[in-house]
Amino acid sequence: MSVAPQAERTLKLPRREAAVEDARRFAELAVTYCTPECREAVTLAVCELGENLIKYSASSDELNVGTIGVSIEDGQVRVRAVNRVTSPEDAQRVTEIVQKMTVSDVKELYRARLQELFANPSLPRAQLGLLRMAFEGGFRLSCSFEAPQLQIVAERPCTGA
Amino acid sequence: MLAGQVTMGIKLGEKVSVETLTVELTRPTELTLSGTLSTPTAQTEFRRLLQDLHAQIVAARTATFEVNVEALSFVNSSAIRAFVDWISRAAHAGYTLAFKTSPSVTWHRLSFSVLKSLAPTTVEIVESRASGGAAS
Numbered sequence: 001m002s003v004a005p006q007a008e009r010t011l012k013l014p015r016r017e018a019a020v021e022d023a024r025r026f027a028e029l030a031v032t033y034c035t036p037e038c039r040e041a042v043t044l045a046v047c048e049l050g051e052n053l054i055k056y057s058a059s060s061d062e063l064n065v066g067t068i069g070v071s072i073e074d075g076q077v078r079v080r081a082v083n084r085v086t087s088p089e090d091a092q093r094v095t096e097i098v099q100k101m102t103v104s105d106v107k108e109l110y111r112a113r114l115q116e117l118f119a120n121p122s123l124p125r126a127q128l129g130l131l132r133m134a135f136e137g138g139f140r141l142s143c144s145f146e147a148p149q150l151q152i153v154a155e156r157p158c159t160g161a
Numbered sequence: 162m163l164a165g166q167v168t169m170g171i172k173l174g175e176k177v178s179v180e181t182l183t184v185e186l187t188r189p190t191e192l193t194l195s196g197t198l199s200t201p202t203a204q205t206e207f208r209r210l211l212q213d214l215h216a217q218i219v220a221a222r223t224a225t226f227e228v229n230v231e232a233l234s235f236v237n238s239s240a241i242r243a244f245v246d247w248i249s250r251a252a253h254a255g256y257t258l259a260f261k262t263s264p265s266v267t268w269h270r271l272s273f274s275v276l277k278s279l280a281p282t283t284v285e286i287v288e289s290r291a292s293g294g295a296a297s
Binding site for chain 2: 020021024040043044054114115117118121126129
């Protein structure tokens with residue numbers, strides 16, 4: 001599992017629904033000096049990852065559902081989410097989605113997922129967050145799982161930093 | 162939270178705020194959305210509002226309904242799902258959804274073209290000429 005860069009700004013996400021809005025504000029502040037395109041992308045990544053932490057983190061007495069870090073180094077912006085997951089199956093599912101994105105056209109994967117949702121409105125989970133990060137945000141994703149901790153890392157160029 | 166009357170049908174000219182999202186039925190056939198949509202509360206109310214609005218559109222036999230999202234700067238993926246569901250209902254009911262988008266907002270530029278590909282005869286995209294923000 002990779003370690004946090006020294007310059008990473010980290011948010012401990014509280015265990016409450018409105019915390020996604022905290023995450024959005026955190027993202028905006030973390031990359032306030034970057035290009036608008038980069039700010040949009042980082043906000044998207046932080047919010048999608050934050051929502052996943054709130055939805056899928058292990059329920060426990062801990063006050064926080066996990067952490068989200070943002071760092072900029074050598075012209076690359078990096079968003080890192082770390083949390084404890086309830087089920088290894090969820091972690092496996094995330095790993096499979098991320099692996100699929102590394103070898104496939106993300107626009108086509110995104111379109112295919114929207115088509116599935118369009119045809120099957122009763123599907124319980126949208127599962128669009130990671131796809132949007134890659135398609136709209138231009139991020140390369142990677143992940144690692146060492147039970148019970150799941151880490152997702154999203155990286156993209158940040159030319160305006 | 163939305164006022165109770167809104168969940169029974171949004172009224173013309175009434176501006177409704179759900180946390181950081183603002184919704185207004187600017188014309189009988191146009192909904193304007195602005196702000197951001199990211200929290201579960203806003204998502205739930207937004208989905209309910211779209212369901213109610215769909216019923217109103219069908220009852221009024223509206224052929225084309227416009228949705229101005231130019232000033233909707235950010236949404237999470239649950240909102241994208243809500244748009245997918247709305248497009249699906251519109252396709253079954255036989256009315257057109259015309260989304261007014263801003264080319265300067267990345268998610269508008271990328272996601273609405275994919276949404277249109279789901280139901281090309283149901284979805285129209287009208288891109289504003291302005292470089293950003295709400296059109297007048």
